[in-house]
Amino acid sequence: xxxxxxxxxxxxxxxxxxxxxxxxxxxxxxxxxxxxxxxxxxxxxxxxxxxxxxxxxxxxxxxxxxxxxxxxxxxxxxxxxxxxxxxxxxxxxxxxxxxxxxxxxxxxxxxxxxxxxxxxxxxxxxxxxxxxxxxxxxxxxxxxxxxxxxxxxxxxxxxxxxxxxxxxxxxxxxxxxxxxxxx
Numbered sequence: 487x488x489x490x491x492x493x494x495x496x497x498x499x500x501x502x503x504x505x506x507x508x509x510x511x512x513x514x515x516x517x518x519x520x521x522x523x524x525x526x527x528x529x530x531x532x533x534x535x536x537x538x539x540x541x542x543x544x545x546x547x548x549x550x551x552x553x554x555x556x557x558x559x560x561x562x563x564x565x566x567x568x569x570x571x572x573x574x575x576x577x578x579x580x581x582x583x584x585x586x587x588x589x590x591x592x593x594x595x596x597x598x599x600x601x602x603x604x605x606x607x608x609x610x611x612x613x614x615x616x617x618x619x620x621x622x623x624x625x626x627x628x629x630x631x632x633x634x635x636x637x638x639x640x641x642x643x644x645x646x647x648x649x650x651x652x653x654x655x656x657x658x659x660x661x662x663x664x665x666x667x668x669x
Contacts, residue, residue: 504651507555514547514632540602544632545584548598552587558655562588569621583618587626589658596626596652603632623664626652640664 525538536542545565552558567586585598599615601607607629615629625640638646643663 500651500653503555503654507551507651510551510555511547511632511635540604541600544602544630545600547632548585548600548628548630552585552598552655556652556655558587562590562655564588569618581618581621583622586622586624587655589660590656591660593660593664594622594624595658595660596628597622597624598628598630601629601631605631607631607634607636625661625664626658628652 526535536546549563549565552563553560564586565584567583569581569583583597584600585596586594587596587598589595597615597618599611599618601611605611611629615627619627627636627638627640627646629636637649637652639649640661641647
């Protein structure tokens, strides 16, 4: 698939950007099977070849979308981020976030949890994300398996509100209740 056809041109309104985003995901042939044993993908964020699993394919498409649709500079995107860097207690975790995006103030802003297309976005996936959210004080969340996307925005310390689409990166601002957690 040619990615260039999905790149927004100029200033695009929110609705047009959202429609282009949905068309991009509809045109991706998603494998629900096992890893492709001899196939590798180049991961720009980690600067290394990665085994081509269904989940890794979704992660690479998410990374593309972050840059192309939400205008996130590559330097602000991290993959397979160890949560122990953010652990607030003395029992550090070994878990890793699939994708973590910082805002322009270098505050953790968006957590993306990627799943293979064969894995439904259900309560189990949500619980995994909630476990990560105990460690990382983000204010945007995106769960995806490539076929379905669930996005939310934190509106209070314990409340998340579903949103239909993420705003453009340059407009991201941490809510006031999270501003003391930076640093």
